[in-house]
Amino acid sequence: xxxxxxxAQREAKGNDYNPEPMxxxxxxxxxxxxxSYREAGMDAGLDHQAIRRILAGQRPAMVxxxxxxxxxGVNSNEFLExxxxxxxxxxxxxxxxxxxxxxxxxxxALALAKITNPxxxxxxxxxxxxxxxxxxxx
Numbered sequence: 001x002x003x004x005x006x007x008a009q010r011e012a013k014g015n016d017y018n019p020e021p022m023x024x025x026x027x028x029x030x031x032x033x034x035x036s037y038r039e040a041g042m043d044a045g046l047d048h049q050a051i052r053r054i055l056a057g058q059r060p061a062m063v064x065x066x067x068x069x070x071x072x073g074v075n076s077n078e079f080l081e082x083x084x085x086x087x088x089x090x091x092x093x094x095x096x097x098x099x100x101x102x103x104x105x106x107x108x109a110l111a112l113a114k115i116t117n118p119x120x121x122x123x124x125x126x127x128x129x130x131x132x133x134x135x136x137x138x
Contacts, residue, residue: 008086009062015084019057022082025119026054029072044071059083078118 003011030040030051037051044050044067054060060068065079077087101109108128115121 003086005086005088012085017059017084019054019059021117021119022060022079023055023057025078025082026051026068028119029074033072040068040071044068074122078122081118 026040030037033040035043037055038048041048041050041052044064046064046067050060050064054064060079060083062080062083062085065083065085066076069076069079076091080087080091112121112125112128115124
């Protein structure tokens with residue numbers, strides 16, 4: 001049985017937090033969107049210093065992860081995972097039934113799942129989607 005989210009959150013608070021993956025992903029997204037710290041924070045609904053604190057190594061609160069993910073258009077579980085928080089079922093997108101997918105699609109999905117860095121996994125998935133979309137343009 002899964003732990004209640006409140007208990008999982010309390011346990012996560014006691015775990016060590018490595019800020020580097022979160023910092024790298026956040027910097028990459030801000031660069032991609034051509035936003036300053038202040039713009040990104042304010043547009044996400046955070047205070048004007050929130051991004052500066054995250055980039056300085058402070059663990060963002062769970063709600064801040066969700067707001068930032070929404071602002072940048074990424075899955076909230078990616079930011080929650082980067083911040084060392086438990087992922088939430090509400091943002092779990094693994095709803096597809098693999099029995100209804102072609103074997104090739106399952107192979108690609110399983111290979112993507114092996115990429116441990118969420119930012120890298122997202123970039124590789126986006127590259128695959130770009131190739132597939134390009135195929136249908138012709």
